[in-house]
Amino acid sequence: MKFKKFGLAAVGAAMLAGSLVLPGLAAAQEQFVPLLVYRTGPYAPNGIPIADGFNDYMQLINTRDGGINGIKYAWEECETQYNNDRGVECYERLKGNGPTGASVVNPYSTGITYALIDRATNDKVPVLSMGYGRADASDGRVFPYVFTMPITYWAGADVMVQYAKKESGGSLKGKKIALVYHDSAYGKEPIATLERLAKEEGYQFSTYPVAHPGLEQKATWLQIGRQLRPDWVFMWGWGVMNSTAIKEAAAVGFPMEKFIGIWWSGAEADVTPAGAAAKGYKSLNITGVGTSAPIFADIEKMHADGNGIADKANIGTVLYNRALVNAFLYTEAIRVAQGEFGVKSLTGEQVQWGMEHLNVTQAAIDKAGMTGLLSPVKITCADHEGGGSALVQQWDGAKWQAITDFISPNRDALRPAYEESAAQYAKEKGITPRSCS
Amino acid sequence: MFYREAGQFKTSYSADQAIFPIRQDRLGLLLLGLVAVFAVPALANNYFLETIFVPFLVFAMAALGLNLLTGYCGQLSLGTGGFMACGAFFSFKLATAFPELHIVVVFLLAGLGTAGVGVLFGLPSLRIKGFYLAVATLAAQFFLVWMFNKFNWWTNYSPSGVISAPPREIIPGFFVTGNEASPAAKYVFLLIFVAVLALIAKNLVRSRTGRSWMAIRDMDIAAEIIGIRPLWAKLSAFAVSSFYIGISGALWAFVYTGSVEALAFQIDRSFQVLFMVIIGGLGSILGSFLGAAFIVLLPILLNNAPAALGIPLKVELISHLEFMIFGALIIFFLIVEPHGLARLWQIGKEKLRLWPFPY
Numbered sequence: 030m031k032f033k034k035f036g037l038a039a040v041g042a043a044m045l046a047g048s049l050v051l052p053g054l055a056a057a058q059e060q061f062v063p064l065l066v067y068r069t070g071p072y073a074p075n076g077i078p079i080a081d082g083f084n085d086y087m088q089l090i091n092t093r094d095g096g097i098n099g100i101k102y103a104w105e106e107c108e109t110q111y112n113n114d115r116g117v118e119c120y121e122r123l124k125g126n127g128p129t130g131a132s133v134v135n136p137y138s139t140g141i142t143y144a145l146i147d148r149a150t151n152d153k154v155p156v157l158s159m160g161y162g163r164a165d166a167s168d169g170r171v172f173p174y175v176f177t178m179p180i181t182y183w184a185g186a187d188v189m190v191q192y193a194k195k196e197s198g199g200s201l202k203g204k205k206i207a208l209v210y211h212d213s214a215y216g217k218e219p220i221a222t223l224e225r226l227a228k229e230e231g232y233q234f235s236t237y238p239v240a241h242p243g244l245e246q247k248a249t250w251l252q253i254g255r256q257l258r259p260d261w262v263f264m265w266g267w268g269v270m271n272s273t274a275i276k277e278a279a280a281v282g283f284p285m286e287k288f289i290g291i292w293w294s295g296a297e298a299d300v301t302p303a304g305a306a307a308k309g310y311k312s313l314n315i316t317g318v319g320t321s322a323p324i325f326a327d328i329e330k331m332h333a334d335g336n337g338i339a340d341k342a343n344i345g346t347v348l349y350n351r352a353l354v355n356a357f358l359y360t361e362a363i364r365v366a367q368g369e370f371g372v373k374s375l376t377g378e379q380v381q382w383g384m385e386h387l388n389v390t391q392a393a394i395d396k397a398g399m400t401g402l403l404s405p406v407k408i409t410c411a412d413h414e415g416g417g418s419a420l421v422q423q424w425d426g427a428k429w430q431a432i433t434d435f436i437s438p439n440r441d442a443l444r445p446a447y448e449e450s451a452a453q454y455a456k457e458k459g460i461t462p463r464s465c466s
Numbered sequence: 467m468f469y470r471e472a473g474q475f476k477t478s479y480s481a482d483q484a485i486f487p488i489r490q491d492r493l494g495l496l497l498l499g500l501v502a503v504f505a506v507p508a509l510a511n512n513y514f515l516e517t518i519f520v521p522f523l524v525f526a527m528a529a530l531g532l533n534l535l536t537g538y539c540g541q542l543s544l545g546t547g548g549f550m551a552c553g554a555f556f557s558f559k560l561a562t563a564f565p566e567l568h569i570v571v572v573f574l575l576a577g578l579g580t581a582g583v584g585v586l587f588g589l590p591s592l593r594i595k596g597f598y599l600a601v602a603t604l605a606a607q608f609f610l611v612w613m614f615n616k617f618n619w620w621t622n623y624s625p626s627g628v629i630s631a632p633p634r635e636i637i638p639g640f641f642v643t644g645n646e647a648s649p650a651a652k653y654v655f656l657l658i659f660v661a662v663l664a665l666i667a668k669n670l671v672r673s674r675t676g677r678s679w680m681a682i683r684d685m686d687i688a689a690e691i692i693g694i695r696p697l698w699a700k701l702s703a704f705a706v707s708s709f710y711i712g713i714s715g716a717l718w719a720f721v722y723t724g725s726v727e728a729l730a731f732q733i734d735r736s737f738q739v740l741f742m743v744i745i746g747g748l749g750s751i752l753g754s755f756l757g758a759a760f761i762v763l764l765p766i767l768l769n770n771a772p773a774a775l776g777i778p779l780k781v782e783l784i785s786h787l788e789f790m791i792f793g794a795l796i797i798f799f800l801i802v803e804p805h806g807l808a809r810l811w812q813i814g815k816e817k818l819r820l821w822p823f824p825y
Contacts (some may be wrong), residue, residue: 068782108769108781111732117723118517118766123511140727148516148725151645163626177467180478180528182746212615214727219626241729457562457622458644 058374059103060096060363061127062087065119065136070110071242072268074298075348079137080106081339082352085328090360092336097363098372103127109141116141117148122153128374133157133359133384139215140177150174154377155362155384159355160185160292160315164218165450167414169385170462172451174377176384178358179406179417180315182291183446184438186263188313188419189289190226191436193261202231205259207247209266209274212238216265219291222446223263229442235259243270246277254281264290271299275307285309292419294380296347300424308426313419316341316354317402318431320345324353324398343359347429354403361397362387385410404435410465414447416440469819485668502657507650515649522762523656524717529742529754530660530667531710536670536740537749539703540683542589545584545603547735548610549708550715552580554726555620558629562622569634569642569720570659577713583610584708591700595686607736610749614728630725643720652721659717663710668751670706679703680749711739745799747806756807760799765792 064083067076087102096102105126107119116136124131131154136142142162149156156175158166164181166172180188194201208223210216220236227234235257237249243266253262262283266274271294278288286309289301292371294310328344332339343349359380366375366383375383387408394400406415418435455462474489476482486492506519528550535541557576560567567575587606614620621627633644642655642735643645658706670676678699681689690696719726739759768788772779779787803810 048599068780069785073782106781108785110785113723114521121513121517122770139626140730143630143725143727144723147630147645165625213629213729217627218625241732453622453624454630457632458630460645 033105057128058100059127060100060132060374061130062102062104062359063120063123063126063131063134064104064106065109065116065134065138065141066106067109067111067137069108070112072111075268075293075296076111077340078296078298078346078348079352081279081343082349083356084338085331085344085349086353086356086360088336088338089324089327089331092331092334097360098367099295099369100363100372100374104341109138111138113138113140113144116145120145120148124154129376130154131377132363132375132380133377135159135355135359139213143214145173146175148219149334149377152377153381155381157355157359157384159351159358161215165447165454167447168451168462169409169411169413169442171455171464172413173463174381176408176413176415178408178415179403180385180438181414181443181447182215182218182265183222184414184440185291185313185419186222187226187438187443188421188436189263189291190223190230191438192289192421192433194230197260200230204232204261205235205257206232206261206263207235207237207253207257207259209237209239209246209253209262209264211243211265211267211270212240213291215267215293217342219263219265222443225442225446232260234431239258239266239270239274242268242275245321246270246273250274250277250281254283255280260287262288264288264294266290266294266299268272269302272302272307275300275310279303279306286423287310288311289421291349295422295429297429298348305426307424309430310424311421313430314347314422314431315403315417315419316347316350317420318347318350318422318429322398322400322402324402327398334420350402354399355460357376357397357399357403358387358406359384361393384408385413387415404437412444414440423465469815469821471819472608483672485665485672486654487550499661503654507653512649515653518763518766519653520649520656520722522718522758523653523660524714524722525739525742525762526528526755526758527660527663527714527717528702528711528739529746529758530664530741531707531714533743533746533748533750533754534671534679534705534710535707536743537747537753538683539679539700539707540686541588541700541703542600543603543707544595544600544736544740545587545606545610546711546739547733549580549584549705549711550718550735551610551614551728552583552708553577553712553715554719554731555614555629555728556580556712557720558631559620559622561632561634565632569636572634573659573716573720577709580712580715581705581709584679584704584711585701588701588704588708588775591704592697604733607733611728611731619646626727628725628727629719631644634720644722656717656721663713664751664755667706667710671751675699675702683749693755741796745796745806747808748805750808752811753806753808756811760807764795768792788801 059114067081069081087104091101105123107123109116109119133155135157136145139161142158145156158177160180164183166175167177167181223234239246264274288310290312292313292315295314300307362383363380365386366379370379385408391405391407406417408415418437420431420435421433422429423432469490532546535543554577556579557572560572560575590602594602621629631643633641636642636655640651642652676755681694684698742757742761745760747753765788768791771783
């Protein structure tokens with residue numbers, strides 16, 4: 030039993046050390062946020078700016094404002110390598126830290142989000158899956174602890190179609206639209222919405238799955254560029270698939286202006302490997318582009334004072350900004366919850382209340398110095414998406430430029446689809462949807 | 467000292483053929499069993515139960531299945547991930563189509579279904595051997611994952627292709643899947659389930675069937691000459707192995723993660739299980755458990771170590787260190803004992819039996 034003994038001893042030592050460390054953290058009034066990051070592994074180029082954005086925003090709240098009404102943020106990173114099992118392990122490792130446990134969890138991976146929905150709901154920790162994860166989780170009656178604000182994939186598909194329609198002179202009748210997608214849960218999300226819109230708008234819709242990780246796309250693009258010759262190509266890609274798609278699209282001569290990626294196909298790391306070929310490529314974005322918002326002056330100052338955490342090269346990149354907006358949204362939710370439960374360390378359950386009563390108006394956005402980084406969001410018990418919107422950005426060869434204002438998706442048609450899908454989930458899982466009236 | 471067998475006489479054939487002929491082993495196992503069933507759920511917190519013991523048991527089951535095929539019957543397979551996916555999706559379809567079916571029955575039926583698939587993909591093993599067979603089983607891996615990804619019927623037409631385990635009770639009031647399942651209930655259920663199946667596997671490999679597998683492994687032509695039918699031996703190995711692997715896939719989806727997409731069973735999963743079997747010990751039931759422990763637990767332990775020791779390191783550095791140490795340890799163990807951890811344990815035991823005069 031040598032090995033088992035050794036293993037048990039090691040586990041025992043780890044437990045002992047863990048229990049010794051915890052009480053020290055519990056002393057001060059703090060708001061704990063677990064950060065599930067991927068600074069290593071195949072998606073590290075995307076994961077690093079995201080993690081940097083979170084670190085910088087919470088550091089800014091702590092150093093500039095002395096915390097949220099005096100309650101400072103405490104956070105800990107855990108490396109997931111974008112791996113679902115590791116994501117679950119990280120969540121379980123960190124969920125109990127801090128004086129009141131995790132306030133909110135931001136998985137930044139559709140797979141990890143799926144794996145955490147059950148667990149977090151059980152633990153009463155809100156999951157803020159900002160522009161990823163389950164679209165039907167927008168139905169707060171079935172998913173009380175999951176928030177999809179400001180916008181879901183289905184709504185993103187709607188925005189893309191709206192944009193394409195406007196650019197095509199107001200009608201898509203008889204046009205051809207192709208979807209190139211990562212053949213996974215994530216990539217399949219928009220298909221149902223795009224099929225429905227195909228009926229309504231009268232365009233011809235075809236799908237092209239790309240097997241993970243997406244380095245093999247020659248055949249796909251030959252079919253698209255030589256055979257189908259669509260008017261628009263939409264892409265749900267991730268990681269190395271994005272730059273490969275751009276290169277292959279350029280190789281078959283597909284015009285970049287007609288090629289629109291989702292917001293996970295539109296970061297600097299997605300276009301720079303494709304070099305000059307990427308010029309003119311478009312993508313959606315749920316956050317504003319660049320460093321013109323007033324908050325960046327504060328971030329500059331924080332870095333000048335030596336308190337910054339991020340790599341300075343990442344400041345103002347697409348994914349850094351997204352993480353800033355993400356951290357801003359839960360910070361506002363914590364403020365709302367403090368108004369209800371008092372200024373102290375709040376539990377996940379209390380933060381969930383704050384999220385459900387979150388109303389980020391344009392005035393609140395301006396006050397926080399986030400002007401132009403996001404559009405107003407209002408969450409209710411039933412609606413966890415909150416009416417956010419997305420803009421279209423274009424790569425000019427050196428940086429991303431916003432080329433439209435925030436475009437609102439047509440939610441009258443989306444909402445019934447969310448509710449139908451959520452109802453099916455509730456039936457399978459034996460969940461009785463709570464009443465929101 | 468620990469293994470002084472003086473005075474332990476075998477007076478019957480059944481005593482002589484016992485799985486654990488030495489009394490100390492029996493006592494040790496009983497003690498381990500009692501600790502695992504009673505002390506661990508009582509003492510370990512949810513983190514240990516949910517993220518260390520539960521995946522360890524699920525992977526031990528998968529490694530056990532592959533070990534029956536690769537370790538005992540000598541058929542190299544890279545289709546483990548695909549067979550796990552079979553188990554997961556079969557049990558999802560069964561559980562949602564027949565909600566009144568007991569969860570254990572669902573798992574067993576899913577295992578049987580996977581056994582059928584395993585036999586189908588085992589047919590080429592009658593003609594091709596060794597590395598060529600590994601390539602043929604690769605077809606199973608890619609085909610099965612593609613199939614579950616491609617056809618929405620398997621996921622009950624979920625728009626994203628993700629299946630989510632419905633809540634089920636093992637006995638009324640004790641949920642083992644779904645939201646309400648407590649980590650302790652999951653752990654104890656898994657422990658008993660895996661222990662029973664491991665016991666069956668242990669007896670199976672000591673039986674006529676198991677011996678025919680080993681004969682095929684050691685020299686298939688000789689085995690054929692002494693009257694073992696390769697068709698029967700190889701396909702039964704594929705069937706039993708797939709049965710275990712299928713159940714482990716079902717447990718993965720239902721008890722461990724709770725929701726799963728076909729991509730969770732990619733080729734990496736097959737390699738992971740194969741490495742468990744190689745490092746744990748080919749042709750050893752104990753080795754399956756040791757290998758699973760090594761591959762599943764060690765990286766988590768390494769990742770947690772700096773924080774537990776109070777050394778502040780950046781997460782990316784910890785992650786890189788984890789890879790380096792883990793890789794070095796794999797090489798170390800394979801050099802020190804190419805036959806795996808189980809063999810290391812066996813040597814240790816032999817030395818202890820002869821102690822203090824080992825030779």
